[in-house]
Amino acid sequence: MTETKKAGTMAERYKPQEIESKWQQRWDADGIYHTDLHAERKRFFLTMLPYTSGDLHVGHWYAMAPSDSAARFYRMQGYEVFFPIGFDAFGLPAENAAIKQGIHPHKWTYDNIDRMRGQLKTMGAMFDWNSEARTCDPEYYRWNQWFFLKFFEKGLAYRAMAPTNWCPSCQTVLANEQVLPNGTCERCGTPVTHRDLQQWFLKTTAYAEALLDFSHMEWPDQVTTMQRNWIGRSDGVEVRFGLDVRGVEETEIRVFTTRPDTIFGVTSMVLAPEHPLVSLITTPDRKAEVDAYIEQARRQTEIERLNTEREKTGVFTGAYCRNLLANQDVPIWIADYALVWYGTGAVMGVPAHDQRDLEFAKKHGLPVPVVIAPPDWDGEELEQAYVEPGTMVNSGQFDGLSSEEGKGAIAEYLEKNGLGKRTITYRLRDYLISRQRYWGTPIPMVHCPKNGVVPVSEEQLPVLLPEDAEFKPTGESPLARHERFVNTTCPKCGGPAKRETDTMDTFMDSNWYFIRYLSPQYDKGPVDPEVARRWLPVDQYTGGAEHAVMHLLYARFFWKAIRDMGLVHGDEPFLRLFNQGQILGPDGQRMSKSRGNVVAPDEQVARYGADVFRCYLMFIGPWDQGGPFGLEGISGVERWLNRVWNLVQTEPQSGTADEGTTRDLKRLTHKTIRRATEDIEQFRFNTLIAALMEMSNALMHVRDAGPVDREAWNEAIESLLLILAPLAPHMAEELWERTGRPYSVHMQSWPQWDAELAKEGEITLVVQVNGKVRDRIQVPADIDEPRAKELALASPLVAKHAAGAVQRVIYVPRKLVNIVVR
Ligand SMILES: [Zn+2]
Ligand SMILES: [Zn+2]
Numbered sequence: 001m002t003e004t005k006k007a008g009t010m011a012e013r014y015k016p017q018e019i020e021s022k023w024q025q026r027w028d029a030d031g032i033y034h035t036d037l038h039a040e041r042k043r044f045f046l047t048m049l050p051y052t053s054g055d056l057h058v059g060h061w062y063a064m065a066p067s068d069s070a071a072r073f074y075r076m077q078g079y080e081v082f083f084p085i086g087f088d089a090f091g092l093p094a095e096n097a098a099i100k101q102g103i104h105p106h107k108w109t110y111d112n113i114d115r116m117r118g119q120l121k122t123m124g125a126m127f128d129w130n131s132e133a134r135t136c137d138p139e140y141y142r143w144n145q146w147f148f149l150k151f152f153e154k155g156l157a158y159r160a161m162a163p164t165n166w167c168p169s170c171q172t173v174l175a176n177e178q179v180l181p182n183g184t185c186e187r188c189g190t191p192v193t194h195r196d197l198q199q200w201f202l203k204t205t206a207y208a209e210a211l212l213d214f215s216h217m218e219w220p221d222q223v224t225t226m227q228r229n230w231i232g233r234s235d236g237v238e239v240r241f242g243l244d245v246r247g248v249e250e251t252e253i254r255v256f257t258t259r260p261d262t263i264f265g266v267t268s269m270v271l272a273p274e275h276p277l278v279s280l281i282t283t284p285d286r287k288a289e290v291d292a293y294i295e296q297a298r299r300q301t302e303i304e305r306l307n308t309e310r311e312k313t314g315v316f317t318g319a320y321c322r323n324l325l326a327n328q329d330v331p332i333w334i335a336d337y338a339l340v341w342y343g344t345g346a347v348m349g350v351p352a353h354d355q356r357d358l359e360f361a362k363k364h365g366l367p368v369p370v371v372i373a374p375p376d377w378d379g380e381e382l383e384q385a386y387v388e389p390g391t392m393v394n395s396g397q398f399d400g401l402s403s404e405e406g407k408g409a410i411a412e413y414l415e416k417n418g419l420g421k422r423t424i425t426y427r428l429r430d431y432l433i434s435r436q437r438y439w440g441t442p443i444p445m446v447h448c449p450k451n452g453v454v455p456v457s458e459e460q461l462p463v464l465l466p467e468d469a470e471f472k473p474t475g476e477s478p479l480a481r482h483e484r485f486v487n488t489t490c491p492k493c494g495g496p497a498k499r500e501t502d503t504m505d506t507f508m509d510s511n512w513y514f515i516r517y518l519s520p521q522y523d524k525g526p527v528d529p530e531v532a533r534r535w536l537p538v539d540q541y542t543g544g545a546e547h548a549v550m551h552l553l554y555a556r557f558f559w560k561a562i563r564d565m566g567l568v569h570g571d572e573p574f575l576r577l578f579n580q581g582q583i584l585g586p587d588g589q590r591m592s593k594s595r596g597n598v599v600a601p602d603e604q605v606a607r608y609g610a611d612v613f614r615c616y617l618m619f620i621g622p623w624d625q626g627g628p629f630g631l632e633g634i635s636g637v638e639r640w641l642n643r644v645w646n647l648v649q650t651e652p653q654s655g656t657a658d659e660g661t662t663r664d665l666k667r668l669t670h671k672t673i674r675r676a677t678e679d680i681e682q683f684r685f686n687t688l689i690a691a692l693m694e695m696s697n698a699l700m701h702v703r704d705a706g707p708v709d710r711e712a713w714n715e716a717i718e719s720l721l722l723i724l725a726p727l728a729p730h731m732a733e734e735l736w737e738r739t740g741r742p743y744s745v746h747m748q749s750w751p752q753w754d755a756e757l758a759k760e761g762e763i764t765l766v767v768q769v770n771g772k773v774r775d776r777i778q779v780p781a782d783i784d785e786p787r788a789k790e791l792a793l794a795s796p797l798v799a800k801h802a803a804g805a806v807q808r809v810i811y812v813p814r815k816l817v818n819i820v821v822r
Contacts, residue, residue, distance in 0.1 A: 014645040016609020020730040024124055032744060033126040037518065037531050039080030044535050045071040046514050046574070048543035048551070052089045052112040054097070056119040057591060058599045058617075058629055062583040065614040066623050066685050067542040068125035072726035073680045075126070076750035082535060083126050084517035086133035087113050090141070091506030092170055092187045095439040099472060105439040106467055109136055119602060124610050124729045126746070131517045135509035140516060141441040142462035143526035144508050147562065148444060149455050156203045156561055159445075159453060163274060163340065164432060166195040171474065172436045173197060175505060176429055177230075177550040194298060200443055200502060201430040204557045208233070208426040211556055216571035220579050220624075226548040227556075232427025234258050237411045239348070239420040241269060241330065242322035248280045253321050253332075255346045256425050259353065260414065261406035263325050264395040265371035267361060268349035269332045270314065272340035273297040281332060283318025290315055290334060297336040312337065312360040324419050325410070326396070335360065343425055355385040371395050372403045431554060433505045438471035438478040440503030448490035448497040457491045463499070477501040510551050511558035514538055515568065532568060541574035544582060552577070578683055581626020583617075588628045599629055611728035612638045618685035618727065637689075641731060644696050644724065647703070648717055648735045655707030662709040663761075668698050669716045670758035673751045676723045689727065695720060719751045766816040767792045769801040785811045792817035 027033060047067040050060055071083040089109045098105040113134060120127065133140055151157035164173040169190035178186040185192055204211075208231055214224045236258035243252050253269060271278055273294040282290045293315045314335030323330050330348075337356065338347045351361035351368040361368055370382060372390040392398045392406045401409055414420035434443070442463045444456040456463055469482045479485050479501040490497035512526065518535055519528035537559075543552075552574075559573035584590060585597025592598065604613050616637040621627060672695045679688035699716055702708055717739070725732035725745045736745035760781035765788060767775040775797040779788060789809045792798060798819060808820040 019734045035082040043079045044538045045083045046538045069726040084131035085127040089136035133516045133520045144441040145444040199434040204431040219577040223548045230549040238423040256343045260410040261403045262350040265350045267366045270347045272338040272345040274340040275345045281319035286318040358385040434502040436477045443500045445500040446497045537570045542578045545579040584628045619689045652703040652708035657709040665712045670753040673753035768818040
């Protein structure tokens with residue numbers, strides 16, 4: 001066919017820069033994305049709120065554009081969809097950047113918010129800007145303080161002296177979750193050390209068991225597995241070892257073990273160097289060595305201390321405790337792999353059945369008695385620790401039991417004789433929320449010389465963060481040097497008192513921001529309860545898996561705690577979660593300014609338009625995979641949208657179309673609708689766009705091949721535009737208008753497919769027996785191999801010739817089945 005067969009005039013060129021800002025303004029003016037919070041049929045879509053670090057990068061687009069498309073799809077499905085946005089604006093990064101550039105964090109943050117809001121608007125997303133919340137607004141953090149008071153009231157917030165992770169560079173403590181696996185500060189990369197400080201905690205451990213219940217949500221296994229491991233439940237026994245040291249009041253050391261069956265094999269008791277007993281029991285001749293060891297252990301990071309590759313150092317205290325089950329004295333050592341903030345701060349050493357204990361025993365010349373015999377054990381010493389099940393030996397009355405039976409038998413014996421009890425422990429610690437920094441929510445507490453720690457009364461909230469504080473870090477909160485802030489009166493006795501000067505960790509803000517979105521101006525509580533009842537929890541959350549054991553865990557804890565206070569309803573805050581992959585720099589590395597590999601979306605949007613950029617990000621691969629970002633394929637997507645632009649605006653030939661062509665055209669339309677619907681429900685944007693590309697190519701062939709049925713053609717074009725609307729919202733709107741359809745495409749219903757029309761046609765399969773044609777059968781065109789063979793063998797004509805002697809069946813797709821018989 002030649003080009004001249006195209007009817008109609010060529011449309012003017014696609015100029016995204018012109019149409020995109022025009023539609024953005026129009027949608028904004030008409031408020032078409034403003035959610036009716038009183039609607040009945042509703043869905044709450046949420047994308048993780050951006051941190052106000054300065055510029056929007058490609059990662060934000062990658063996270064938000066597909067999520068916007070999904071939200072739009074559900075809107076077209078007839079749901080009232082709430083798709084809010086806000087800014088995570090408190091915390092260290094703002095403060096560090098502000099210090100570096102000499103700008104006040106307040107100004108720096110609000111300038112960033114303005115810039116980022118402008119950048120977000122170029123995406124053309126259906127964010128409901130009426131719901132915007134900024135966590136550094138007093139109207140927001142007032143409710144952080146209010147929640148804190150509620151937690152305090154319920155005993156879920158408390159202050160305690162604790163060894164903490166300390167970042168020497170940020171000059172603040174960090175939560176365990178903010179220490180990277182390599183032992184460095186999540187914010188600045190400096191190795192983390194430890195300090196003992198009075199700190200505020202939220203009692204996450206009270207919800208450890210509840211947080212292990214993942215049955216009320218649909219989340220990726222990857223994330224629930226990470227949370228399960230982080231919470232780290234172990235079932236075991238807390239065993240008492242006798243302690244009889246002159247002048248020491250304590251008469252026992254408690255130790256937790258998941259292997260009570262190995263107690264007869266204990267040859268050392270290892271205490272954490274920070275354990276309070278150490279200074280009391282160390283004998284005078286060992287003191288110098290023990291003190292030196294404690295000093296070096298303090299300088300180690302937790303990760304260094306837990307590194308299994310390291311040499312197992314330790315020193316003997318000179319003291320002994322007693323294994324009350326085996327009636328043996330056990331030397332007490334200290335070693336830095338024992339951590340005072342895990343379990344009881346004591347570890348029993350069973351070298352024959354634990355590899356770390358074995359290395360420790362070998363290095364320090366401790367005996368290695370075998371108490372669980374491997375199946376083929378000949379009484380020899382073990383080269384490697386034997387950790388598998390076996391038979392108990394050298395274990396007194398328990399000899400001969402299997403190790404599994406032994407666990408129960410020994411636990412029972414210990415409990416009966418008051419030597420221990422069955423216990424469940426968790427790896428999870430309470431959530432440390434104190435920060436010795438300026439840019440955060442002031443903790444609403446007052447220290448009174450008479451009454452101790454007294455909560456600020458609710459009516460006095462918010463405790464405002466003073467704007468004129470000196471915010472450079474010194475290790476103490478900058479608020480401590482702000483006289484007007486610090487000096488106050490006690491809410492209880494009215495006497496002079498001092499305010500708490502620590503601020504809250506920024507994760508406190510993100511724990512409940514989605515709740516605030518529902519009524520950001522509401523001032524009688526954190527949320528309008530009536531709206532909350534209707535809209536919470538969130539139906540669909542999207543965000544990165546890197547938040548698995550921080551934000552996503554804290555937010556679940558927070559929700560469950562306030563649910564139990566009757567403030568919200570439901571088991572989980574986020575019913576469904578989708579983790580998009582991480583978009584990397586073109587060099588395959590994480591994008592960062594210091595690496596110089598950041599791809600700025602603004603540039604690409606200016607050049608290609610938001611629609612091309614959105615579609616390109618969705619087309620480069622499955623959304624959950626992410627990967628290096630390059631621009632190689634973007635011109636392909638640009639060409640495709642240009643083809644759609646021209647296709648929709650040209651008229652096909654009129655005349656009488658042949659029936660087969662019309663049927664094929666309808667099939668194409670309905671098949672594509674079906675594919676698109678299934679893909680978008682599963683967040684398969686890449687295959688969805690591939691389906692649309694196939695459809696538009698096929699439509700060009702139809703248009704060029706001869707007369708086309710008008711009705712079928714219109715249905716095809718309309719469906720194409722409707723499916724395109726969530727993906728390329730501006731272009732779809734422009735073409736919808738140019739083809740004379742009523743504003744707005746974004747108020748239309750998603751197209752429905754007709755299963756009959758979408759069905760593939762039938763084809764004729766030739767059936768041969770030993771190469772001779774015996775039958776021809778009608779089968780669906782999309783038949784697969786097993787079904788084709790089955791139908792061929794079922795043919796009565798074939799049965800006559802193949803009678804029970806079939807050797808082989810050969811299938812030539814969509815053509816023939818040849819049955820080979822003996
Ligand atoms: Zn740091
Ligand atoms: Zn007082």
